[in-house]
Amino acid sequence: MPELAPALLAAYVGLGLLVGFVAGLLGVGGGLIIVPVLIFMLHAQGLAAGMEPQLALGTSLASILFTSLSSVRAHHRxxxxxxxxxxxxxPGIVLGTLAGALLAAQMSALLLKGVFVVFLFYAAIQMWLDFRPAPQRGLPGRAGATLAGSLIGAVSSWVGIGGGTLSVPFMLxxxxxxxxxxATSAAIxxxxxxxxxxxxxxxGWGLxxxxxxxxxxxxxxxxxxxxxGSVLTAPLGARTAHRLPVRPLKRIFALLLITLALRMAWTF
Structure with a gap:
């Protein structure tokens, strides 16, 4: 490992502390923070020039492997x-996500950043308005669920999230x-x-x-x-959520997402 590894690891732990607290506080996935911040950090360190978005997206999705397990256990209980x-x-989730990730590995950094910036604006507007679609129908059968899962998985792979921003409105x-x-979104x-x-x-193997x-x-x-970092602060964020009004906090987070989106757009 390079000489700066301890300092870099401390910076990544700091990112995890922030992500865990916000996820526990607002019930949102950490990918919306991890991806843009990690892109900025990699660029500042001169790492993976031209491939920062792919590296940030892959790392974000890998982190969800660990954070989703504890969440699913709690909801299952x-x-x-x-x-x-x-x-x-x-099945649709796995196929869509895998195909989306393999495709993203071949996409230009500029195009991937553009997709993420658009999604950040969408997520910010959804959070600011506290959007919850009116229920219209029952759950789809296997074919409909597979198609929906493929779309949710593909988009999630391009923006490095666990899918909750898409799957929760779909289920509502x-x-x-x-x-x-x-709870079901956490399992998905x-x-x-x-x-x-x-x-x-x-x-990215062998590149x-x-x-x-x-x-x-x-x-x-x-x-x-x-x-x-996220394992340490997620419980603190969850406890804090019971003491503070959620709606103003969501609007503050929406402003943070817009700021990150504008910063990424400015650095194109």
Missing amino acids: HGAVEWSLVRRIA WHNVALHRAI GFPIALAGAAGYAVG AGLPMGSLGFVYLPALAGIVL
Whole structure:
């Protein structure tokens, strides 16, 4: 490892501390923060020139592998996960996420950053308005769930998230109660993370120019720091959420997302 590894690891742990607290506080996935901040950090360090988005996306999805497990366990203990839907949607999720990750590995950094900037604006508007679609119909069958899962998985692989920003509105639209939609989204996040991390690892395997400690497009030093930090602060964020008004906090986070989106757009 390079000489600056301890300082870099401390920076990644700091990112994880922030991500874990915000995720626990607002119930959002950390990828919306991890990806843009990690892109900025990699660029500042002169690592993976021209491949920063792919490395940030792969690392973000790999981190969700660890964070989703504890969340799913907690929701399962409360009997809130719609496992029948998870089984129906999982094949589409895996196929869409894997295909999306392999495609993203071949895309230009500029195009990937553009996709992420657009998604950041979408997520910020959704959070500012506290958007919850009115329920319209029952859950789809296997074919419909597979198609929906493929789309959710593909988009999630391009923006490095566990899919909750897309899957929760999808389930609310299909008459799933909010607490069950959130719990089921956490379960769906694991196959997204697994297929996405595998796709980015394979897509970047053996490429020249990646930093030491990379497993394809998964940067292991950043992954270790983010996971360590987020595990420490996620419970603190969850406890804080019960003491503070959630809606103003969501609007503050929406402003943060807009700031990150504008910064990324400015650096094109």
